[in-house]
Amino acid sequence: MNILEMNHIHKSFGSLEVIKDISLSVAEGEILSIIGPSGSGKSTILRCATMLETINGGEIIYMGEKAAYTDSSGSVIYAKGDKAKKINSNFGLVFQSFNLFPHYSVMKNITDAPIHVQKRNKTDVFNQARELLEKMGLLDKADYYPCQLSGGQQQRVSIARALCMNPKILFFDEPTSALDPELTLEILKVIRDLAKEHMTMVIVTHEMNFAKEVSNRIIFMENGVIVEETTPDKMFNSNNERTKAFLGKYHNMG
Amino acid sequence: MSFSTMLMQLSSGMVKTTGIFFWTIILSLPLGLFVSFGRMSKNPVLKNIVKIYISLMRGTPLMLQLMMVYYFPYLLFGMNIRTFRFPAIIIGFTINYAAYFAEIFRSGIESMPVGQYEAAKLLGYSKSQTFIKIILPQVIKRILPSITNEVITLVKDTSLAFSLAYMEMFTVAKQIVAKDATFTPFIVAAVFYYVFNFVVAFVMEHFEKKLSYYR
Amino acid sequence: MKKYVAILAAVCLAFGVSACGSSSSSSASGSAAASASASASSSASSSGETETSEGERTTFVVGFDAEYPPYGYMDDNGEYTGFDLELAQAVCDIEGWELVKTPINWDSKDMELNSGSIDCIWNGFTMNGREDDYTFSIPYVDNSQVIVVSEDSGINSLEDLSGKIVGVQAASAALTLLQSDEEGGQKALADTFASLQEFPDYNSAFVELQAGSIDAVAMDIGVANYQLKTRGEGYKILDEALNTEQYAVGFKKGNTELCDIVNKDLEELTNNGTVAELAEKYDISDLVCLEAE
Numbered sequence: 010m011n012i013l014e015m016n017h018i019h020k021s022f023g024s025l026e027v028i029k030d031i032s033l034s035v036a037e038g039e040i041l042s043i044i045g046p047s048g049s050g051k052s053t054i055l056r057c058a059t060m061l062e063t064i065n066g067g068e069i070i071y072m073g074e075k076a077a078y079t080d081s082s083g084s085v086i087y088a089k090g091d092k093a094k095k096i097n098s099n100f101g102l103v104f105q106s107f108n109l110f111p112h113y114s115v116m117k118n119i120t121d122a123p124i125h126v127q128k129r130n131k132t133d134v135f136n137q138a139r140e141l142l143e144k145m146g147l148l149d150k151a152d153y154y155p156c157q158l159s160g161g162q163q164q165r166v167s168i169a170r171a172l173c174m175n176p177k178i179l180f181f182d183e184p185t186s187a188l189d190p191e192l193t194l195e196i197l198k199v200i201r202d203l204a205k206e207h208m209t210m211v212i213v214t215h216e217m218n219f220a221k222e223v224s225n226r227i228i229f230m231e232n233g234v235i236v237e238e239t240t241p242d243k244m245f246n247s248n249n250e251r252t253k254a255f256l257g258k259y260h261n262m263g
Numbered sequence: 264m265s266f267s268t269m270l271m272q273l274s275s276g277m278v279k280t281t282g283i284f285f286w287t288i289i290l291s292l293p294l295g296l297f298v299s300f301g302r303m304s305k306n307p308v309l310k311n312i313v314k315i316y317i318s319l320m321r322g323t324p325l326m327l328q329l330m331m332v333y334y335f336p337y338l339l340f341g342m343n344i345r346t347f348r349f350p351a352i353i354i355g356f357t358i359n360y361a362a363y364f365a366e367i368f369r370s371g372i373e374s375m376p377v378g379q380y381e382a383a384k385l386l387g388y389s390k391s392q393t394f395i396k397i398i399l400p401q402v403i404k405r406i407l408p409s410i411t412n413e414v415i416t417l418v419k420d421t422s423l424a425f426s427l428a429y430m431e432m433f434t435v436a437k438q439i440v441a442k443d444a445t446f447t448p449f450i451v452a453a454v455f456y457y458v459f460n461f462v463v464a465f466v467m468e469h470f471e472k473k474l475s476y477y478r
Numbered sequence: 479m480k481k482y483v484a485i486l487a488a489v490c491l492a493f494g495v496s497a498c499g500s501s502s503s504s505s506a507s508g509s510a511a512a513s514a515s516a517s518a519s520s521s522a523s524s525s526g527e528t529e530t531s532e533g534e535r536t537t538f539v540v541g542f543d544a545e546y547p548p549y550g551y552m553d554d555n556g557e558y559t560g561f562d563l564e565l566a567q568a569v570c571d572i573e574g575w576e577l578v579k580t581p582i583n584w585d586s587k588d589m590e591l592n593s594g595s596i597d598c599i600w601n602g603f604t605m606n607g608r609e610d611d612y613t614f615s616i617p618y619v620d621n622s623q624v625i626v627v628s629e630d631s632g633i634n635s636l637e638d639l640s641g642k643i644v645g646v647q648a649a650s651a652a653l654t655l656l657q658s659d660e661e662g663g664q665k666a667l668a669d670t671f672a673s674l675q676e677f678p679d680y681n682s683a684f685v686e687l688q689a690g691s692i693d694a695v696a697m698d699i700g701v702a703n704y705q706l707k708t709r710g711e712g713y714k715i716l717d718e719a720l721n722t723e724q725y726a727v728g729f730k731k732g733n734t735e736l737c738d739i740v741n742k743d744l745e746e747l748t749n750n751g752t753v754a755e756l757a758e759k760y761d762i763s764d765l766v767c768l769e770a771e
Contacts, residue, residue: 434581
């Protein structure tokens with residue numbers, strides 16, 4: 010069963026069309042990477058999938074339930090109220106800039122929403138948070154505040170925060186772009202570990218080698234359209250001129 | 264008049280001054296927050312009404328506003344305003360200070376990075392939860408220095424209640440000065456305002472320190 | 479954090495309640511400040527009745543400038559007193575009213591009177607030139623507007639004021655007089671001054687006179703006498719007065735019913751010697767113009 014299906018998505022900012030009729034789906038346990046040059050729309054499609062942007066056309070379906078669809082008159086209808094809440098609980102998002110809550114400790118950042126939004130048992134939540142922090146190697150930082158942590162540590166906390174909500178799918182929006190190379194490795198290791206546990210993930214990234222290594226499938230986007238969608242091996246041996254041009258730039262850089 | 268009698272008289276004024284101060288703070292801070300919501304509203308009618316209100320409050324003298332509030336019920340409806348002196352002062356100060364506080368709240372709220380709202384939305388917080396738990400605490404930390412400024416100004420502005428002949432400390436001091444032809448009551452008044460503000464600054468600094476555990 | 483909020487809230491409540499309490503308890507102590515604030519609310523019980531028959535009146539609210547000795551001011555014990563206020567008390571004693579002394583901001587006296595905040599202005603209130611705006615009682619003091627200068631100023635007559643800076647209280651009778659070009663007005667004299675400087679109160683004017691930033695102050699003779707007595711040596715009153723005029727109690731225009739009662743009582747108080755007694759007490763015997771029949 011597909012966890013996420015996005016069909017014929019259109020998105021414009023004013024007169025600028027940034028997503029042009031994109032369709033994609035993510036199956037359970039699958040890891041999908043989205044690559045492409047800046048301004049190709051790869052972050053925007055993620056923001057559409059997580060309802061941070063409203064689409065101008067198409068449909069978004071989580072676990073078979075329609076989060077958004079286009080009606081016969083062409084206007085987009087979003088799910089509302091409890092249905093929307095239920096749909097939104099399917100996914101989590103890790104931001105490029107972490108967006109931790111600076112006035113909350115690490116522990117409270119992770120546990121506040123599960124306790125006060127999901128109304129889960131406090132003890133359970135704290136136990137889960139401790140497990141997650143241990144996995145992130147941050148158990149000793151539970152009482153720290155975000156400003157006392159390095160960027161890599163903050164990003165690991167934000168991953169733990171997203172995971173503590175028990176999402177069925179986790180989105181990463183360029184999770185390492187704000188980090189130094191060595192801190193990047195910390196994050197990539199965490200994502201690699203999640204992959205081993207068959208966490209369903211969609212990763213927008215500039216780390217080509219990482220995408221190649223960790224993904225089941227890669228989408229290459231340019232100018233708001235999907236240029237190529239295939240397995241990592243095929244992608245990196247593509248005959249498509251644009252794909253080759255894009256990946257070539259990275260190879261030359263490396 | 265003996266010095267002790269003078270102090271007695273002035274201290275009864277101090278109690279009233281302090282009363283104006285605390286009533287104004289208690290009422291104008293929450294009102295200011297709601298006014299700032301109106302100021303940031305997407306509804307153009309509400310937004311413009313609030314803009315005009317803020318502009319009037321900031322653009323005309325507080326003393327004039329106090330007199331307008333006091334005489335308003337009489338001028339418009341011919342009502343008897345005999346019992347209205349104290350309420351008029353509190354209303355006058357509150358609507359004036361709410362306007363200033365609203366602009367401070369607005370600057371704080373608008374300075375919050377959009378990422379905080381997005382993170383809260385992704386975690387499923389409702390709009391009111393997001394505001395109360397995530398945004399407001401950070402806004403308060405950001406605007407505390409500006410609030411301190413206004414609060415200190417308010418302590419001194421309470422003396423404008425003399426224009427409605429309310430027996431706060433400055434009015435009493437003026438009357439004793441008129442009778443005794445000496446400046447001593449003014450000096451006592453100055454010391455009182457200074458000490459009051461010293462305490463205000465101390466308390467506010469304490470709050471700032473309490474909130475300095477994060478950046 | 480929570481603890482401090484709680485403490486702050488407690489303090490707020492304590493002060494807030496006490497401030498509210500003192501302004502709403504009409505049975506507050508005799509202290510002037512308390513009675514003044516009480517005036518705002520003690521009249522709560524009667525405010526609704528002021529427009530009805532005078533027979534039902536229980537309080538008599540006198541508006542006065544508490545910075546205007548010897549007619550209305552704060553005494554050594556912090557109580558409001560003065561010739562006018564004691565006279566008003568005597569009227570209340572006859573009528574069985576409760577006297578409520580309400581200090582007002584002199585600039586706002588018309589508003590206070592018209593809006594019903596006070597029943598009358600009784601505080602060295604010059605009637606001349608204001609007859610059309612108020613209903614006045616019979617005059618009780620012959621006042622004159624005089625000029626106070628420093629003794630060593632070399633100013634001895636009104637002519638010497640030419641080119642000088644003269645101070646005057648805002649909204650006072652002296653100011654009206656110096657701005658009036660009607661019969662008896664002194665605008666022509668004022669035009670010879672270098673400037674006419676308005677002050678909110680006499681204290682500021684005297685400080686400036688002492689400091690030399692103004693040369694003379696125009697004021698009522700009764701006030702001038704009091705100020706010279708309080709401030710001691712160094713000042714003098716010019717022999718030549720600007721005018722003579724009368725003090726009376728000012729009521730809202732058309733309120734003749736209340737005015738008549740006060741007039742009748744003033745006559746009675748004159749005849750039984752109370753007025754003369756009070757005049758002596760406040761050292762204004764030469765000025766009082768009420769004479770026993």
